[in-house]
Amino acid sequence: MNEIWAGIQAAFRLIVTLDPDLVQITLRSLQVSLSALVIASAIALPLGTWLAIRRFRFRRLTIATLNALMGLPPVVVGLIVYLLLSRSGPFGVLGLLFTPTAMIIAQVIIITPLIASITHQAMRELWAEYHDLLISLNTTKRQRIWTLIRDGRRTLLTAALAGFGRAIGEVGAIMIVGGNIDNATRVLTTAIALETGKGDFTLALGLGFVLIALALLVNFAIHALSRTEREGRW
Amino acid sequence: MVKHPMSVELEQAIITRRGTQLLGPIDLSLSGTGFTIVLGPNGAGKTSLLKVLHGVTRLSSGRVRWSVPDKEAREAQAYVFQKPIMLRRSVRQNLAFPLQLLNFPKAEIAERVTHWSGRIGLEDALNRPATRLSGGEQQKLALARALIREPQVLFLDEPCANLDGRSTLEIEKLLLAASTAGTRIIMTTHDLGQARRLASDVVFLLNGKVREQATAQDFFSAQQTEEAQAFLNGDIIE
Ligand SMILES: Nc1ncnc2c1ncn2[C@@H]1O[C@H](COP(=O)(O)OP(=O)(O)OP(=O)(O)O)[C@@H](O)[C@H]1O
Ligand SMILES: [Mg+2]
Numbered sequence: 011m012n013e014i015w016a017g018i019q020a021a022f023r024l025i026v027t028l029d030p031d032l033v034q035i036t037l038r039s040l041q042v043s044l045s046a047l048v049i050a051s052a053i054a055l056p057l058g059t060w061l062a063i064r065r066f067r068f069r070r071l072t073i074a075t076l077n078a079l080m081g082l083p084p085v086v087v088g089l090i091v092y093l094l095l096s097r098s099g100p101f102g103v104l105g106l107l108f109t110p111t112a113m114i115i116a117q118v119i120i121i122t123p124l125i126a127s128i129t130h131q132a133m134r135e136l137w138a139e140y141h142d143l144l145i146s147l148n149t150t151k152r153q154r155i156w157t158l159i160r161d162g163r164r165t166l167l168t169a170a171l172a173g174f175g176r177a178i179g180e181v182g183a184i185m186i187v188g189g190n191i192d193n194a195t196r197v198l199t200t201a202i203a204l205e206t207g208k209g210d211f212t213l214a215l216g217l218g219f220v221l222i223a224l225a226l227l228v229n230f231a232i233h234a235l236s237r238t239e240r241e242g243r244w
Numbered sequence: 245m246v247k248h249p250m251s252v253e254l255e256q257a258i259i260t261r262r263g264t265q266l267l268g269p270i271d272l273s274l275s276g277t278g279f280t281i282v283l284g285p286n287g288a289g290k291t292s293l294l295k296v297l298h299g300v301t302r303l304s305s306g307r308v309r310w311s312v313p314d315k316e317a318r319e320a321q322a323y324v325f326q327k328p329i330m331l332r333r334s335v336r337q338n339l340a341f342p343l344q345l346l347n348f349p350k351a352e353i354a355e356r357v358t359h360w361s362g363r364i365g366l367e368d369a370l371n372r373p374a375t376r377l378s379g380g381e382q383q384k385l386a387l388a389r390a391l392i393r394e395p396q397v398l399f400l401d402e403p404c405a406n407l408d409g410r411s412t413l414e415i416e417k418l419l420l421a422a423s424t425a426g427t428r429i430i431m432t433t434h435d436l437g438q439a440r441r442l443a444s445d446v447v448f449l450l451n452g453k454v455r456e457q458a459t460a461q462d463f464f465s466a467q468q469t470e471e472a473q474a475f476l477n478g479d480i481i482e
Pocket of ligand 2: 290291292326401
């Protein structure tokens with residue numbers, strides 16, 4: 011018990027003194043997951059909106075595929091990306107394996123279906139609500155999409171935040187494709203796994219606190235958003 | 245406003261959903277000015293008829309024919325839905341929306357928003373979220389949002405359903421003013437008093453079909469069908 015307590019104290023010291031390792035790992039984590047978030051959002055938000063308001067041939071199939079992809083275990087995504095990027099794989103020549111780029115690719119694959127799916131649901135609801143009015147007002151296709159995105163912006167942001175939360179806390183896939191290399195591809199989750207394995211709980215706990223803080227921040231933001239939604243502000 | 249009011253005709257209009265016929269076949273011609281009041285019991289097809297005329301619901305077969313080209317006809321119409329549809333925005337932004345879509349200049353939008361919010365008594369609520377208004381306030385807002393484009397034809401699906409007596413009279417005053425200014429009004433109501441006060445002509449629907457169409461005077465003094473008689477007497481009709 012004392013050992014754990016001492017570990018917690020030491021961990022706080024690391025955070026308060028801005029330990030270089032801890033800062034570096036945290037920043038890399040943010041860099042990887044935020045990049046993945048931006049790319050995934052750029053794909054998923056338009057895709058989800060489009061699925062909600064357009065009727066086309068493979069719509070149901072696309073939605074089913076999205077939902078299936080959402081259930082993919084991250085480790086398997088890691089394995090697939092690994093095979094694609096490995097020297098003998100189709101994209102081997104790019105030399106991306108064990109780089110932050112590989113990690114970003116894996117995270118994009120993991121969170122895009124999640125963001126698209128939440129977006130799709132929210133936009134479908136909003137579209138059902140607005141449909142008659144927007145048709146009645148003779149809106150153009152562009153005006154309809156713009157109105158939905160504008161008035162659904164909170165849900166879109168919530169979807170993005172959920173994606174970010176998933177990305178930053180993910181460990182299986184990025185361990186495989188990133189390799190958890192010191193000063194190169196080590197991020198919060200993989201470092202925690204490693205340090206715990208080594209028995210160095212101080213750094214593991216310090217990183218853990220940072221991760222918890224980030225997760226709480228994301229959840230708090232989602233909560234705050236849903237409250238402004240309910241109260242009808244902005 | 246135009247010299248010749250827009251008129252509309254339905255030819256063999258039918259709506260079928262999942263094998264059952266909700267509406268029709270209807271042949272109907274609406275022309276002239278003033279108020280057409282669509283009457284009928286719940287489920288008679290009043291909302292369906294209005295939506296078909298306006299073009300938000302498509303016919304399964306038959307035709308809707310306006311006296312002007314479709315695009316022109318649509319732009320000259322406004323519709324207030326039975327259940328008000330509020331944008332998740334402020335009252336001000338709800339009022340401004342139809343004008344913004346047409347790229348009205350900002351100053352003109354501001355002026356009309358001020359004018360119409362005043363006429364529905366919501367001038368102090370401009371910055372409140374529209375979704376937080378009371379049912380009656382939402383109904384008034386929906387009406388003002390429809391009138392703000394100064395439509396030539398206005399469809400109203402039970403515009404006073406949630407309103408108290410005083411608000412109902414206020415709304416009727418607004419509608420009469422719009423009508424005087426040249427707006428053709430086609431509306432449904434369950435309030436027979438209101439129907440008598442406003443109607444120039446009446447369309448009586450039953451089970452998806454037009455049972456009677458007459459001038460208000462004729463309809464209220466001498467109904468042609470037993471069903472219409474029963475309906476006006478407040479009897480339950482099959
Ligand atoms: N999209 C739809 N699919 C299936 N049935 C429908 C649909 N829309 C309307 N109906 C049915 O068509 C009939 C007519 O509906 P409509 O809404 O036009 O009636 P209404 O005269 O406006 O009734 P109320 O006075 O209750 O508003 C009803 O029986 C309704 O259940
Ligand atoms: Mg109705």
